[in-house]
Amino acid sequence: xxxxxxxxxxxxxxxxxxxxxxxxxxxxxxxxxxxxxxxxxxxxxxxxxxxxxxxxxxxxxxxxxxxxxxxxxxxxxxxxxxxxxxxxxxxxxxxxxxxxx
Numbered sequence: 001x002x003x004x005x006x007x008x009x010x011x012x013x014x015x016x017x018x019x020x021x022x023x024x025x026x027x028x029x030x031x032x033x034x035x036x037x038x039x040x041x042x043x044x045x046x047x048x049x050x051x052x053x054x055x056x057x058x059x060x061x062x063x064x065x066x067x068x069x070x071x072x073x074x075x076x077x078x079x080x081x082x083x084x085x086x087x088x089x090x091x092x093x094x095x096x097x098x099x100x101x
Contacts, residue, residue, distance in 0.1 A: 019061075022099055026064050029094035033087050038066060049073070066091070 030038045047054060053065045068084035080088075 022095075023064060025095045025098040026066055026091075028098065029091045030066060032094060033091045 027038060027040065049065050051065050068080040068088035070084070071081065072079050
């Protein structure tokens with residue numbers, strides 16, 4: 001993910017302890033797998049990438065949009081490259097292990 005943040009569009013802090021734990025687990029897993037911290041919030045220019053996260057944000061809930069993709073997004077034959085798929089799989093497994101432990 002790349003882009004700029006809009007301060008007035010940033011996601012609210014999760015209200016519950018479990019939501020904060022979930023978000024932190026995803027951020028930590030991303031950092032381990034990718035070697036850098038992810039951008040958090042409404043990342044310009046795409047904001048929430050056409051997902052339901054924008055609706056969750058307006059309702060005061062924290063959504064997470066994180067995974068493989070980028071180069072071929074929003075194309076008729078949308079796909080991901082295998083290294084991105086493998087990295088996302090590792091990230092999900094690490095986050096799940098943290099959340100479930």
